[in-house]
Amino acid sequence: MGDMIGRLQQQLASMERKIDILIGQSPARQSPVRPVEVKQENRFRERVLHKAICADCNKECEVPFKPSGDRPVYCKECFSKRKTGTAFKAKPDNRPKEEIIAPVIQPVKKKKPAAKKRKKRA
Numbered sequence: 001m002g003d004m005i006g007r008l009q010q011q012l013a014s015m016e017r018k019i020d021i022l023i024g025q026s027p028a029r030q031s032p033v034r035p036v037e038v039k040q041e042n043r044f045r046e047r048v049l050h051k052a053i054c055a056d057c058n059k060e061c062e063v064p065f066k067p068s069g070d071r072p073v074y075c076k077e078c079f080s081k082r083k084t085g086t087a088f089k090a091k092p093d094n095r096p097k098e099e100i101i102a103p104v105i106q107p108v109k110k111k112k113p114a115a116k117k118r119k120k121r122a
Helices: 002-024 076-084
Strands: 050-053 060-063
Touching: none
Parallel strands: none
Antiparallel strands: 050 060
16 A cells, blocks of 8 residues: 555655646747737628518518528518517408318229139049
């Protein structure tokens, strides 16, 4: 037990010397100093606005996304009305809809296997 403690003390002393050597060395290659980026006060990047027609009031408006055409787009006023819950009902979508025809599945009739004819015994 005493021998084990002695070895641990030697290892600790050796480790401390190695750490002192590493701390005392200056780095051989210093990394270049990078300029600190100055954050702009304007946190928002420039948004690309797309023109659209409001689905409720039919006014031309600009939105920060490209309308896909499959969902309604609202101007700021109509959108805020809808958000607060005091919105009026949107106009029904009168665009022709694609008919989805489901395939007709008919039950499959299984044929019974033909019975083997037995040979008559004499």
